[in-house]
Amino acid sequence: MSEKSGIEKIKEASDSLRGTLKESLRDELTGAIREDDQALIKFHGMYQQDDRDKREERAAKKLERLYSFMIRLRLPGGFLKPEQWVAVHEIAGEHSTGVIKITSRQTLQLHGIIKSKIKPTIRSFSKAKLDSIATCGDINRNVLCSSHPKESSIHEEVFSYADKISRLLMPKTKAYYEIWLDEQPLLDKKEEEDPLYQDRYLPRKFKIAIAIPPNNDVDVFANDIGLIAVIENDTLKGFNIAIGGGLSSTHGNTETYPRLATMIGFTDTEEKTLKAIYEIATIQRDYGNRSDRKLARLKYTVDKYGVEWFVKEIEARTGFALQPAREYAFTSRKDFFGWAQNAEGRWYYTAFSENGRIRDDEQTRLKSALLTIAKTGKANFRFTCNQNVIISDVLDADKNSIETILADYGVSKETEASSVIRRNAMACVAFPTCPLALAEAQRYLPSLLEKIELLLQKHALEKEEIIIRMTGCPNGCARSYAAEIGFVGTAYGRYNMQLGGDRIGERLNKIYKENIEEPEILSTLDQLFGTYAVKRNTNETFGDFSLREKWVTI
Amino acid sequence: MNQEKNMLAGPKQTLLTGLTAGASREELIWISGYIAALIEGGEKDTAIPEPVVAVPMPQKITLVYGTETGNSKRVATELAAKAKKKQLQVKLASLDQYRLTDLTKEENLFVVISTQGDGEPPVAAQKFYDHIHRNGFRLEKTKYSVLALGDTSYPMFCKTGEDVDAQLEKLGGKRIVPIRKCDVDYEADADTWFEEVIRSLSQTVPAATPSIKVQQVPDIKSNKLIYTGTVLSHINLHDTGSSRETYHIELSAEGVDYLPGDSIAMVPENNADRVEEILSLTGIDRTRTIPFKESTVTVYDLLRKKIGIVFLHERVIKKYAAVVQQEIPEVRMDLFTLLQLYPVKNTEQFEEVLKILPAQSPRIYTIASSPSTHTGEIHLTVEKDVFEINGTQTTGLCSAHLSQVAPGSTIEFFIQRNKRFRLPAPEKDLIMIGPGTGIAAFRSFISERDATGASGKNWLFFGEEDFVTDFLYQTEIQDWHQTGVLSKVSLAFSKSKSTNIMVQHKLLEHGKEIFNWIESGAHLYVCGQKTPMSLEVESALLGIIERFGGYSAKETQAYFDKMKEEGRYSKDVY
Ligand code: SRM
Ligand SMILES: Cc1cc2nc3c(=O)[nH]c(=O)nc-3n(C[C@H](O)[C@H](O)[C@H](O)COP(=O)(O)OP(=O)(O)OC[C@H]3O[C@@H](n4cnc5c(N)ncnc54)[C@H](O)[C@@H]3O)c2cc1C
């Protein structure tokens, strides 16, 4: 059992994540890369995928699968300058499907990049000072931070931690620059010796988020490390630290389960905060399960050794004691659409982009709108963990011109016209690109919501901010386990319906009905909404009500 | 025998007896074939039936795999390679490529299959899985065994493998090795399983089955025999979005005798509507019989099946003008157009016209299958010929027809032998240059070498427009490369790269190595488009010889001519 998993061997043998990637790129016979390299390329921010809609057709034509690559940018805190947006827009048009995807971890993904276009893509990104280092793989991922600057006057200060942490936990290898940007190989390999990751990296992906109360838009407890900014009379006092969050599970494997992070304490200085984070990572590196990847996330390490042991180990390694966690309170977990002004008087427009898919369609030309805005150079772009975009840092003087663009391209109309539940909903990518998808998600949820909207109207609940999330498999990429109504794909057209999650992300949901198809989904919801509409207490959320009504027991 | 003996003068006689005395049955068969060939063609290159013929034909096995994430494919491919070393003829196929109607014909069927979902077969194996559960047929002569890939951490461990194993038995198959179920570390188990398979087969390997190369013996009779082949499958090899259509067509052709390098020839029928239009335009009686060649046919059959009526040659236009006694510019035209612009006086005059129209010329298609691998079948690679005539898109008569033939329909054809385009001795190295439909001949060559375990190296040059949509036979070429039959593959996709790369550029790119191959006796083959492809390839080759041989232009030509004489440079171009 304690035999190392295949991936572990690949990492160690990879010569600091180089593997045979260069050879794989040269291979003319296939659009794919070698199998071991498929594991390694993730550390460079890419995934090999294939168009699952076309598998059978191409097989009949004696053509290999339609392989392409998805690339995920490293955007700590999900921030982009206007000229960078223009670059992304152009790269997407040239080398990928054209659709720009805002992810549930506030970064951007491009899909459908064929092998021969990978290097040109990364070169163009690099020109725009963008990279995809460590956005995938067994390593610290894109670091999240509450997106909306209005959340706090000291947003900037907190926000800067996202970048500090991201850099603190970056791998030292120069492989990325050698392979994709043709930089000269290092003469002295010592330069890339990596005290944190060594040659084995972490046992599994590692995720960190920073939340600024009262909004938990980042779903801070879904992360391996969750930081909650503690702010008292407009000064940042430090961070509450929670560890061991992670949502995924595997159908039929009872040892796997979603878990919210456990609060372990508080640090009051930047130095201590960063040190604590660093050592939590080293503990996971040394104690995490390296034989069974399904049990390798920090959450399982925490449960295996116990929170107490873990805290002791942190204190031993950092050389200081964690203080008791401070008071904080979350009241919401959403995006605030439309215009808002922050303490410094700058303007922010949060635009709704359904499931984070930025493209032009008949009514709404969001993609063109963002390009036009970017070209004015008068706004930055921030992405939210609910897969939306904030046109941000707009000066009072420029507000009108931006507003006109948003109107001309139908963006403000779409944002205002979309129903409350639609704007709070999320779906993961799933088909056709996600190799793990069992059921549809982002291609299906919009049409399902239309029908759910009607049910809510029927029961006069259309103003309720119920959080609905759908994922195409139990990995929970759109955090479906942390929703008031969660749909988790089990097979094509079938979903587990999950209830009982709360509105602010402090309680997970539970399975209410298994393997159901649309008709049953709708008839069930019709009933539930009916009961909720008549029996709810004032201001009782649907999630809390589901629990009181014992539809599920936690 | 006495008669013949006396026919030969002393020394020849002794030679013959020396040759035949104590020869094995196969050797005699081969010798007779050799002589038959001499009678037929008299050319030296009929020496194709190399001695290899005399060695026992390896036993055939079919190795199919059903994979989701590639493990089963990997295993199967490795096992196939092993098997070939053991002189077995292996047909390796993914279950989504495998034609289910072949199942009942299989003698040795080995299945490598994984389990997915909760106990379900891989998507690529679903059709096969359903098919064998549908019953309605028997696997009387099939010996089989199953290698199941799975993962013990799943409740339904190797469920699919188990189902397949049980079902094949239900259908009458004979399990020669018990199913082996592998966990995620499957390598060792897979090898043991296969050793058992080999062992149990070797007990049943028939002594030199002379069913063998009898086909390799050129057969005079079959030469102009008309066969009727049924279309088994028909698919456009280009993915959607491609600018072109190239069809892979599989025909049943039991007992049709051909060699790699041969082509089929067929006479296309003229468009039925067009024939009707001509009939009504001229008012001639369709049932009226008139002489054609040695026999007589009805006017309808003549117009439909026997003569050319499109794109008539200037020569024919001239004759037509003479018959109808009118001034007609000598440009190529269709019969229908002629009749409209320059009508015939009456049906009698039209009969005169019919006499001067040329017989429909047969269209030739290089055979893309190999007698040893695709027994009882003939495969074709047909590109739909699309061209413009003053603005309007037109399609070629025969290729347009072949682009639509539905499975079940039949095609009449005869074999067009191509003695100047034959596989060399098994140990010789091959350089094959076949962009576009030129790949046809080499699909045949490589399959044949694969099946017969020829030891020579093989280097394929292929070219097309776009890597993603136009890579004809990509998965087959990949498999050949993995199992090592293809030692090298060089590809030129004119659209994929910004610069317009063609096969000849690839040749130049590998100039030094190509020259080394030539120097060490490699045979070169070019198949496909005559102009400009074959000309550019030829000048590239001359360039390479000149450069790396350090020869003068004159010496280069001499060197090249010598290659041709030795039958080391052959073309099948059109
Ligand atoms: C794009 C995104 C969903 C979206 O629609 O936004 C996504 C997409 C994928 N996730 Fe995820 N995950 C995304 C957020 C998440 C989240 C949510 C979060 O982190 O807040 C989770 C649940 C939280 C957690 O990690 O527990 C999540 C848990 C997974 C897992 C399960 C991890 C585990 O512990 O078992 C996998 C599968 C795996 O890693 O083996 C996975 C794997 C994948 C892959 C890469 C499939 C694969 O491994 O080949 C998906 C690519 C699909 C595609 O074609 O783009 N993704 N993934 C999100 C990208 C975030 C980012 O920018 O980095
Ligand atoms: C040895 C050999 C091997 C071959 N192997 C293959 C093979 O493997 N695969 C393959 O796809 N093909 C192969 N071919 C080519 C094939 O035989 C046919 O020539 C081809 O399919 C076109 O025939 P068709 O009847 O479709 O077109 P046709 O109707 O014969 O037209 C052929 C050409 O004539 C001209 N033309 C016809 N009608 C008109 C008109 N009304 N006005 C103006 N121009 C016109 C056009 O240029 C057109 O391209 C081979 C040919 C040879 C000689």
Ligand SMILES: Cc1cc2nc3c(=O)[nH]c(=O)nc-3n(C[C@H](O)[C@H](O)[C@H](O)COP(=O)(O)O)c2cc1C
């Ligand atoms: C989604 C999924 C479901 C699986 N279900 C099963 C199962 O039910 N039983 C089993 O034995 N193995 C199961 N496996 C394991 C695979 O059979 C195993 O990984 C095998 O090596 C895959 O071979 P392949 O790459 O040829 O598909 C499953 C694997 C995946 C990814």
Ligand code: SF4
């Ligand atoms: S939840 Fe599953 S289906 Fe959806 S993106 Fe993540 S891995 Fe793919």
